[in-house]
Amino acid sequence: MxxxxxxxxxxxxxxxxxxxxxxxxxxxxxxxxxxxxxxxxxxxxxxxxxxxxxxxxxxxxxxxxxxxxxxxxxxxxxxxxxxxxxxxxxxxxxxxxxxxxxxxxxxxxxxxxxxxxxxxxxxxxxxxxxxxxxxxxxxxxxxxxxxxxxxxxxxxxxxxxxxxEPYLKKADYQSGDVKKQVSNIVKSVFGTYRYQSFGEYSALLSCFNIEAKQVKGEFGEVPYNGIVYTMTDDTGKPVCTPIKSSLIGKRYGYEGLEKRIGYNAREYKAKKWQPKIRNEIALAMHGCRGNREEFVRLLADKGIDAVFRENDEGRIYGATFIDHKNREVYNGSRLGKEFSANAFERLFNNPDNIPNVDAHMPDIGLQSGFSSDMESAIEQAFGIFAMEQNGPDPQEEALARRLQRKKKKKRRSRGIS
The missing domain is CATH 3.30.930.30 (BirA Bifunctional Protein; domain 2)
Structure with missing residues (x-):
């Protein structure tokens, strides 16, 4: 009790x-x-x-x-x-x-x-x-x-x-009281799962048939940012009108979520929580033999949800993994380039070309291709909500290159090779 x-x-x-x-x-x-x-x-x-x-x-x-x-x-x-x-x-x-x-x-x-x-x-x-x-x-x-x-x-x-547990199940339109279902799920996952971007938060909610969207605009020439939540069916199709975050609680709006993401990111940088699912994902990549449905099933058996985002042509541009056992969410690229969207696009379209992923690789810190300092700088430049675009972003890549050049110049000026 x-x-x-x-x-x-x-x-x-x-x-x-x-x-x-x-x-x-x-x-x-x-x-x-x-x-x-x-x-x-x-x-x-x-x-x-x-x-x-x-x-x-x-x-x-x-x-x-x-x-x-x-x-x-x-x-x-x-x-x-x-x-x-x-x-x-x-x-x-x-x-x-x-x-x-x-x-x-x-x-x-x-x-x-x-x-x-x-x-x-x-x-x-x-x-x-x-x-x-x-x-x-x-x-x-x-x-x-x-x-x-x-x-x-x-x-x-x-x-x-x-x-x-009673709230952490998929929303069901037929069960009625849509606002209450959406509210209960949002409140339950908001502070109990750990995520570091809006993309990861959105992918997490999609596992429970909830869609989260950012809304931006101006009111009286004053810019505003907000979030709306919508219940979906199992295919991701909305089944109700969007619900403003303010109707659920101020904490679950843009500013509240931004604070939560910032807190989670600081905890991650301090290594207070680190990925524990790389091995499981790597084993599933080998075990599925290029079959996407089998890959998702293998991970689901381990308490891990895989969420893929695709463009209109069906190309995968985002991959996110939800570790329900440890209540953690990771964009694939955060786990390493071996788990990026491009890696899964190749895996599922070339079944005979299984990637060389080490199933016993150590669960070390960030492996996204940028240093921790650089990721922090990108967050400051674009805002924490733009951190995760789940695909190549020309502006972000250009900024990363500039930051890397500045970092090298600074090291050379200090006599560091």
């Missing part, structure tokens, strides 16, 4: 989030403590009465910036709990965390494959005292392990995977 504890300033925001799901019949109120109740003993569905239950607590302490607790308890998708067991799970968790005497309301969410509960409460006591959150993360982990044993729940080894 995975527990997520969020703190906020708005009680209304936490309650309305859950109430909307109740109104949409994708969530139900199953329990509460010190709440205004109806005749059956359950918290009243009337939202205003839910808010009133917290009034005296919040009024007693107006100095705490984030007095609202919004907790989610997420058992494994394999766990089957009754409403009563979920209610008891919430009660015991709150007791173990020191919130057992606080008012709280429990919502059972059934909007994804994994049923889970949300608990809205406050960390402020009725006398105005704030409940300590010291070592909260450790205490929460301990409580989860104890409750897993008591309720016979599956023990989660990978928390991130367990939380994201």
């Amino acid at each position: 995975v527990a997520k504890i969020n703190r906020g300033a708005s009680l209304y925001g936490a309650v309305i989030y859950n109430q909307r799901k109740v109104d949409e019949a994708t969530a139900r109120i199953i329990a509460g403590h010190r709440m205004i109740a109806d005749l059956t003993g359950n918290p009243d569905n009337v939202m205003q009465q839910t808010l009133w239950a917290f009034d005296s607590y919040l009024a007693a302490n107006r100095n705490t910036e984030k007095p609202i607790l919004h907790i989610s308890l997420n058992p494994s998708v394999d766990d089957n709990l009754t409403d009563g067991q979920f209610a008891e799970l919430a009660r015991e968790y709150m007791q173990k965390m020191g919130y057992g005497d606080q008012p709280y309301i429990v919502y059972l969410h059934e909007d994804i494959d994994r049923r889970h509960i949300h608990i809205v409460s406050t960390c402020v006591k009725e006398n105005g005292e704030k409940i300590s959150d010291t070592y909260e993360w450790n205490r929460s982990m301990k409580a989860c392990r104890e409750l897993e044993r008591k309720f016979g729940l599956k023990q989660v080894e990978d928390k991130r995977k367990e939380l994201l």
Whole structure:
């Protein structure tokens, strides 16, 4: 079981989030403590009465910036709990965390494959005292392990995977609520996968039937940049109108993505993460004997997606690989010229001319033909979104040559041969 504890300033925001799901019949109120109740003993569905239950607590302490607790308890998708067991799970968790005497309301969410509960409460006591959150993360982990044993729940080894698994599947237009599906997928992959260009980010989303496009223009003579997301079918054909990134969240727009790409690039340059899939790709290139479908299948068996981009003539101009096991995305040329778009164009069109790729080559740093310093300079010159064009770019190649000449001149001026 995975527990997520969020703190906020708005009680209304936490309650309305859950109430909307109740109104949409994708969530139900199953329990509460010190709440205004109806005749059956359950918290009243009337939202205003839910808010009133917290009034005296919040009024007693107006100095705490984030007095609202919004907790989610997420058992494994394999766990089957009754409403009563979920209610008891919430009660015991709150007791173990020191919130057992606080008012709280429990919502059972059934909007994804994994049923889970949300608990809205406050960390402020009725006398105005704030409940300590010291070592909260450790205490929460301990409580989860104890409750897993008591309720016979599956023990989660990978928390991130367990939380994201229900969202990390292809979008399906027939399932309805297109905006919600697109939003969930974008939010799930944005910060959990590592990529270093818009091209890599776009290729990643395409694995989940989402298309990301940059939009540029002017409004009142002021230039703007943005991103729109569109759901597609399995062939990549759009099946809905584009959704502005602002409708999903500011973080998932142009500036937010630019920051994320910059962060990932710095981490990569510092060798905090490096490719682990060169050997798998090399072996698949030898094993497929020039058959593209077989190449894709061999990689898929290893948890790797291969995404190729083609021009109108059918020529491959981009190759990107998504390592789902390690949550990393690489343009082929970033792995080395042996894995560039041209290499695959030759491989799939000349089955008898299998490239000489070392299946045991070491996973060293950048092998794209440029030094790390030069790649950094190109990023600064063209912007990080232009970093990955998935094919030869005359301007980029010209700039690279100029930078290389300057670098050599600088070395000679220092007496370095």
